[in-house]
Amino acid sequence: MRAGHATVSVDRGKWTARLGSAGFGGPAREGARLIEFQSVRKQYPNGTVAVEELSLSVETGTITVLVGPSGCGKTTLMRMVNRMIEPSSGTVSVNGTDVRDRDPAQLRRGIGYVIQQAGLFPHRTVLDNIATVPLLAGGTRRAARHRAGELLDLVGLPAELGTRYPAQLSGGQQQRVGVARALAADPPVLLMDEPFSAVDPVVREGLQDELLRLQDELGKTVLFVTHDIDEAVKVGEKVAVLRQGGHLAQYARPDDLLASPSDDFVTSFVGRDRGYRRLSFVDAANLRPSPVPTVRLGGRIPSDDRWRLAVDEGDRPRGWLPPGAGSAGPLREDELVAGGSLHAEHGSLRGALDAALSAPSGLGVVVNAAGAAVGVVTADEVLSLLDGHRAAT
Numbered sequence: 001m002r003a004g005h006a007t008v009s010v011d012r013g014k015w016t017a018r019l020g021s022a023g024f025g026g027p028a029r030e031g032a033r034l035i036e037f038q039s040v041r042k043q044y045p046n047g048t049v050a051v052e053e054l055s056l057s058v059e060t061g062t063i064t065v066l067v068g069p070s071g072c073g074k075t076t077l078m079r080m081v082n083r084m085i086e087p088s089s090g091t092v093s094v095n096g097t098d099v100r101d102r103d104p105a106q107l108r109r110g111i112g113y114v115i116q117q118a119g120l121f122p123h124r125t126v127l128d129n130i131a132t133v134p135l136l137a138g139g140t141r142r143a144a145r146h147r148a149g150e151l152l153d154l155v156g157l158p159a160e161l162g163t164r165y166p167a168q169l170s171g172g173q174q175q176r177v178g179v180a181r182a183l184a185a186d187p188p189v190l191l192m193d194e195p196f197s198a199v200d201p202v203v204r205e206g207l208q209d210e211l212l213r214l215q216d217e218l219g220k221t222v223l224f225v226t227h228d229i230d231e232a233v234k235v236g237e238k239v240a241v242l243r244q245g246g247h248l249a250q251y252a253r254p255d256d257l258l259a260s261p262s263d264d265f266v267t268s269f270v271g272r273d274r275g276y277r278r279l280s281f282v283d284a285a286n287l288r289p290s291p292v293p294t295v296r297l298g299g300r301i302p303s304d305d306r307w308r309l310a311v312d313e314g315d316r317p318r319g320w321l322p323p324g325a326g327s328a329g330p331l332r333e334d335e336l337v338a339g340g341s342l343h344a345e346h347g348s349l350r351g352a353l354d355a356a357l358s359a360p361s362g363l364g365v366v367v368n369a370a371g372a373a374v375g376v377v378t379a380d381e382v383l384s385l386l387d388g389h390r391a392a393t
């Protein structure tokens with residue numbers, strides 16, 4: 001992910017104002033339900049019931065995740081929104097209008113669609129892939145390419161990738177191009193079907209972070225399908241857990257899902273370490289980092305019986321110097337023990353606990369936005385804060 005990423009000139013107001021022009025019958029209201037499934041059922045001609053009497057509302061400007069085991073009907077449900085699949089009974093409405101009353105082509109202009117492995121056109125350059133929709137909508141080639149360039153920047157890709165072909169990009173880069181293409185027509189709604197499942201776990205986490213950053217900026221209404229509960233609770237503001245036969249097992253905020261699964265199916269689906277994962281939703285604002293003795297790289301090494309945090313000239317942590325590890329100096333990086341994960345100030349208790357548990361010193365390093373160490377926390381301190389949180393809720 002690029003730090004300090006420049007943004008293009010899109011803001012929530014502008015996107016909201018464009019809802020009307022995207023053809024959803026007027027601007028959406030804050031807190032309104034943009035997508036509604038009402039008693040929706042889908043039975044395929046071979047008799048398979050993919051979705052059974054399901055009702056669900058998706059709030060405007062939020063990311064809602066459909067999660068569940070393979071074959072539970074997630075994709076079927078999602079594709080009913082843009083009329084790639086028609087329900088056997090029940091209604092799907094977008095901004096108050098039954099999608100069956102909408103012309104499919106016009107409906108889809110207001111709904112971006114991102115799929116696994118990006119689905120890019122292999123013989124078109126990256127810029128032309130992104131420009132496809134603005135061109136189809138009747139824009140000039142020049143305007144469409146300009147817009148494509150802005151979107152490339154928006155999804156964190158350098159401009160020089162614009163002239164490459166999809167096969168010349170990594171899986172993660174292709175996925176970002178897929179997102180840029182889906183955003184090209186300014187759709188108020190984004191459907192994302194397992195968009196990140198074809199990339200490795202590290203890239204996948206980066207793409208999830210990027211989606212959350214984009215969402216902060218654009219405030220789309222996103223329906224996101226995954227079978228990965230970790231991904232669901234990370235990106236979803238609300239999570240719908242489906243079980244076989246297209247039944248809605250639970251629809252809740254991630255924290256509530258982890259705290260109070262509704263039945264045995266949801267309990268086993270959210271997994272055994274849900275208590276630990278719940279820490280992601282408890283913020284660490286009340287955690288007070290303690291000072292830590294430091295030593296600067298290249299500096300003299302005092303010999304003492306404490307762990308010392310080695311930092312660079314910007315006070316950024318570089319590793320730990322174990323107790324009693326004095327030497328004539330100057331201190332070199334290869335004399336250090338590798339540090340654990342770092343806890344970003346104002347992050348969650350999960351990040352703080354992980355920093356403490358993964359540090360060789362048992363001291364989790366807290367860093368500020370510039371990456372400079374501001375102090376340390378212990379696992380005991382994190383857990384006692386959690387006790388306080390539990391008592392208060």
Ligand SMILES: Nc1ncnc2c1ncn2[C@@H]1O[C@H](COP(=O)(O)OP(=O)(O)OP(=O)(O)O)[C@@H](O)[C@H]1O
Nearest residue numbers: 044046048050069070071072073074075076077227
């Ligand atoms: N065109 C079709 N004809 C018949 N059955 C279908 C059709 N498409 C899907 N199904 C069946 O409907 C059920 C739901 O499929 P769907 O693709 O919606 O599930 P899913 O939860 O998205 O699965 P996955 O996570 O594996 O992609 C499955 O049993 C599937 O085999």
